[in-house]
Amino acid sequence: MSSYLIKGVSVLGAAPTDLLIRDGVVAETGADLAADGATVLDAAGLVALPGLVDLHTHLREPGREDAETVESGSRAAALGGYTAVCAMANTSPVADTAGVVEQVWRLGREAGLVDVQPIGAVTVGLAGERLAELGAMADSAARVRIFSDDGHCVADPRLMRRALEYVKAFDGIIAQHAEEPRLTEGAQMHEGAVSTRLGLTGWPAVAEEAIIARDVLLAEHVGSRLHVCHVSTAGSVEVLRQAKARGVRVTAEVTPHHLLLTDVRAETYDPVYKVNPPLRTDDDVTALRAALADGVIDIVATDHAPHAVEDKECEWAYARPGMLGLETALSITLEVLGPRWDLIAERMSRTPARIAGLESHGLDPAPGVPANLTLVDPAAQRRIEPGELASLSRNTPYAGMTLPGRVVATFLRGEPTVLDGKAVK
Missing domain, CATH: 3.20.20.140 (Metal-dependent hydrolases)
Structure with missing residues (x-):
C-alpha cells in the first residue's frame, strides 16, 4: 500500500503536527516526521477531521x-x-x-x-x-x-x-x-x-x-x-x-x-x-x-x-x-x-x-487508527456551480452561493480518494 506523510496539519483545530499514513492506518504522529518513500503532502493551514x-x-x-x-x-x-x-x-x-x-x-x-x-x-x-x-x-x-x-x-x-x-x-x-x-x-x-x-x-x-x-x-x-x-x-x-x-x-x-x-x-x-x-x-x-x-x-x-x-x-x-x-x-x-x-x-x-455500527469510521486521527480522514481548508471560500458537481444531477439549492471551507483531500483506509480538491478516480 502507499505511504503518505501529511506535514503541518491541525488535527481538529489543535497545534500543527505531522501524520504518517502507512498500510491503511495512521502509523505515527508528531513534529518533524520523516519517512523514506512516502508521498509528502504540505498541509499547512489545513484541518484534519475523521x-x-x-x-x-x-x-x-x-x-x-x-x-x-x-x-x-x-x-x-x-x-x-x-x-x-x-x-x-x-x-x-x-x-x-x-x-x-x-x-x-x-x-x-x-x-x-x-x-x-x-x-x-x-x-x-x-x-x-x-x-x-x-x-x-x-x-x-x-x-x-x-x-x-x-x-x-x-x-x-x-x-x-x-x-x-x-x-x-x-x-x-x-x-x-x-x-x-x-x-x-x-x-x-x-x-x-x-x-x-x-x-x-x-x-x-x-x-x-x-x-x-x-x-x-x-x-x-x-x-x-x-x-x-x-x-x-x-x-x-x-x-x-x-x-x-x-x-x-x-x-x-x-x-x-x-x-x-x-x-x-x-x-x-x-x-x-x-x-x-x-x-x-x-x-x-x-x-x-x-x-x-x-x-x-x-x-x-x-x-x-x-x-x-x-x-x-x-x-x-x-x-x-x-x-x-x-x-x-x-x-x-x-x-x-x-x-x-x-x-x-x-x-x-x-x-x-x-x-x-461502522467501527472503522468516526475515529480521530491517531496512531493505530484506520486512516479514514479528510483534510479541510477552513480559509477557502467556494462558489457553488452546479455544472462542477460530481453528482449526475444538478438540483442544488446553493447554486451561486459562496460557502466557507473546501475539502482538499479525503483518505479511505490510507488511500486518497480526493487530492487537491479533485477526485483521484
Whole structure:
C-alpha cells in the first residue's frame, strides 16, 4: 500500500503536527516526521477531521441511474469529505430483500471511493403493509442494521411496533420518515403565512411531530432503537428533548438545508426548493441549530436526493421533492456552527458512525487508527456551480452561493480518494 506523510496539519483545530499514513492506518504522529518513500503532502493551514459519515444518502441505483449511480454518488461523497455513506432503500426495485442490499453493497465496494452501507426497507415495496425481509437483510453480506421506508412513513402503529420488536433481537434501528400522511395529502410546502400567501397546500408541522411523539412512546415501550430522519420543526425538537430526558433510545438527524434555508424560498416557485419535509420558518431553523449544538439532535445527515432534469425543471406541483447535499454539507455545517471542529467531528463523523455500527469510521486521527480522514481548508471560500458537481444531477439549492471551507483531500483506509480538491478516480 502507499505511504503518505501529511506535514503541518491541525488535527481538529489543535497545534500543527505531522501524520504518517502507512498500510491503511495512521502509523505515527508528531513534529518533524520523516519517512523514506512516502508521498509528502504540505498541509499547512489545513484541518484534519475523521472521515465524514452520512446516515442518509439516496444513490438511486438500481433503477434511476439517470439521476445517480452508486459510483457517481460515491464520488460526490468523497469530494464532500465522506468516507462512508448509508444508502436509502427507495430504489427500483426497492432494497427490501437480501439480494438488492447485497447488490448495492457490492457496487459500493467496486467503486471503492467510500464505504457504502445499505439501509433496508422496513416494509415490502415501501407500501407500509407487511414487514420486509429484515432478518435476511441483517444476515446478508451487507450486514444491514438500519431499516427505513424513507420517502414514506411507517404510518401503521402496529406495524411500527412489530418492526421495532423484530430489530431489537440484533440491536437494529428503525429510521422513521415522520409524516402523518392523512395530514399532508396534497401538501406542497410548509403550512404557514407563506403558503397562505402563495395559495399552496400546506404541510403542517404537527404532521411530523405527531409521528415522532407516537414512535418515541413505541420505542420506549419496546426498548428498541429509533432514529428520526430529517427533523425539521421546533416542536419536534421538544418532543425529542423530553424523550431523551426519559432515557428513550432515540437518535435524530437534521439536514444542512433545514439548518440554512426557510420557506420564503418557495416565493420564487423554483422547484429546486421543494423538499420533504419542507423548508420551515426562521423560528424552526433557530431551534434546529440550537438542538444540533446541544445534542438533542445527534447528527447532520445530508438526505442527498438527486433528481433527473425532467423531475425538477417543471411546475412546482409536479416536481419531485429533494436536494443535493453531499458536496456542500460540510461547508453549510461550518457556516452554521462556525469552526468548532470537535463538535463538527462529533455531529458529522463520530456519532453517525456509532449509530450505523461502522467501527472503522468516526475515529480521530491517531496512531493505530484506520486512516479514514479528510483534510479541510477552513480559509477557502467556494462558489457553488452546479455544472462542477460530481453528482449526475444538478438540483442544488446553493447554486451561486459562496460557502466557507473546501475539502482538499479525503483518505479511505490510507488511500486518497480526493487530492487537491479533485477526485483521484
